[in-house]
Amino acid sequence: MAVIKTACSSCNLRELCLPYGLSLEELERLDDLVSTRRRIKRGDSLYRVGETFSAIFAIRSGFFKTDVLLEDGREQVTGFQMAGELLGLDGICTEHHTCNAISLEDSEICAIPFSRLESLSREIHTLQNHFHKVMSREIVRDHGVMMLLGTMRAEERLAAFLLNLSQRFKARGFSHTEFYLRMTREEIGSYLGLKLETVSRAFSRFQEEGYVAVQQKHVRLLDIDQLKALMNHRL
Amino acid sequence: MAVIKTACSSCNLRELCLPYGLSLEELERLDDLVSTRRRIKRGDSLYRVGETFSAIFAIRSGFFKTDVLLEDGREQVTGFQMAGELLGLDGICTEHHTCNAISLEDSEICAIPFSRLESLSREIHTLQNHFHKVMSREIVRDHGVMMLLGTMRAEERLAAFLLNLSQRFKARGFSHTEFYLRMTREEIGSYLGLKLETVSRAFSRFQEEGYVAVQQKHVRLLDIDQLKALMNHRL
């Protein structure tokens, strides 16, 4: 677990991450707060259910999943997170983490001690408001997932999932039509409320229809409009 | 839309609602902020998708649902809210509401202008932290719903739903074994990702098994342990 000094002011994710909208002077104050950067190896967890919560984490590079486990072993993946996104918001309410955060590739995160974040956001209005927006965005995102799980059929869910990834890669300057999936079919399935075989079959059908080209974890979106249509109506 | 002056300091929900943990002096400052109480008639909406967000709302009495609509008409109920709970957190991130909040019985709400809530929580640490916890709790709650929608079967979902209501009524001093459902079978179904017929059948089976006694919207929980067992394992 390497620890490196980091600086938001020089981070190229600052327009996506917590610093969004801050002035230079404010940025420097945030630098003091973001104390440590940590490397997390693929497969390792950043935090686990039950651990005491003391910091939220910004992903500097890499890819994570969060999941919740039921007593009988069933797993629900609650989200996939990429660079610039925050992890750990679930821990605020009970001061203990309520899900597991597991890295899906070698990653780097910035730890932000929560009590100090609260102090600073009492002083910097912009930071306070932005943090509230980030939490609210998480709530809205969750509502989208509930919609997906509650009303959509298998292929609609997968289309929505791919389009969401596409958009997020685009926002980070990567190709929005071609990318590698960091997660397994089983993890996609868990997120979408489907079995891995169903995910696999949906991929195959998308390929037959010419909407996507899939080879294992490599995906190319060939017809985004069709995917959108498929997600909205039911064709 | 009647407007009445209200006071957190004299509200009997203050231990459940936003004032939780505040000192008397702090409570009085919150009173200044919670400007208006409003009555919402059954079936009316408190806010709708797209409206500009300016305040969050605390439910003083009554019962609400929040829902999201898909272009093709599909509805997902994202939650049911009762006295002491907050509505409108979804609107913070875009400054526009992203779901509809509809009252399921005649209700009263307190409007809390959001910018003033932010100001005050920059001054009152306790209020700031409590507000963060409320938002975080909402995120955790959503994860629970995702688990429910993603991994549970119809009867498990209904059992989880009934037990959740039971617990929340209990926290408000009402019977946790006997209550009226404010929502229709269709709304329960939408929340649980099921069709109304499936909800109805699950109720009937619970009744046959002696777990509950149902008559339309009146529910009595007869065997809470069995319901819990049904939710966790799969029997």
Added chain:
DNA sequence: CGCCAACTTGATGGCTGTCAAGTCAGGTGG
């Protein structure tokens, strides 16, 4: 009293889960 929305119950079908076999890709060790 009659209407209508909400609910219950039955019959049928289809989507997705389950079980099983086989393929593919990447990593390890000889």
Added chain:
DNA sequence: CCACCTGACTTGACAGCCATCAAGTTGGCG
């Protein structure tokens, strides 16, 4: 460098849960 091994993935056959369609019942309200 190649053979082997393992985990991830694909594909097929079948089954079951829940959706759909349909008819009938109940209860509340004008």
